[in-house]
Amino acid sequence: MKNMQRALRRQHVARLKAARRFHWGHDLRHDAASLGKAVNTPRPCSCWMCGNPRRHFGSRTPQELASQLQLAEGAYTRFLDFVKAKQLDLRTVIGTADLSVF
Structure with missing residues (x-):
């Protein structure tokens, strides 16, 4: 061809x-x-x-912003999964009593 x-x-x-x-x-x-x-x-x-x-x-381009957001959300969910798996209290892990951000 x-x-x-x-x-x-x-x-x-x-x-x-x-x-x-x-x-x-x-x-x-x-x-x-x-x-x-x-x-x-x-x-x-x-x-x-x-x-x-x-x-x-x-x-940054919209694609880069979306990638950064996805990376941050993934790290946050992995952190929460770790805390659940170890049965830790978030107050002791973070070191604050104010958990309104969570």
Whole structure:
């Protein structure tokens, strides 16, 4: 069977050209250089408005936040399972009488 990578790549470029024809607020159909730039590099620069928000603001992606939350919840449930298995009192383990957070 013939390798279809070139055809697939060309099809994707044609699809992107159609999708990004009005990418920067005006019709790029007659300006081949600008249309090619919009297809290959959709962001015009790497300033704080156009660039990666993780680089400029240090914020985490939603996937990273979900992963951290899942890790913390897993550690908390393992801790509670350990306390139950050892039949310990949470006041002695934590060292406080205020268990309103639990």
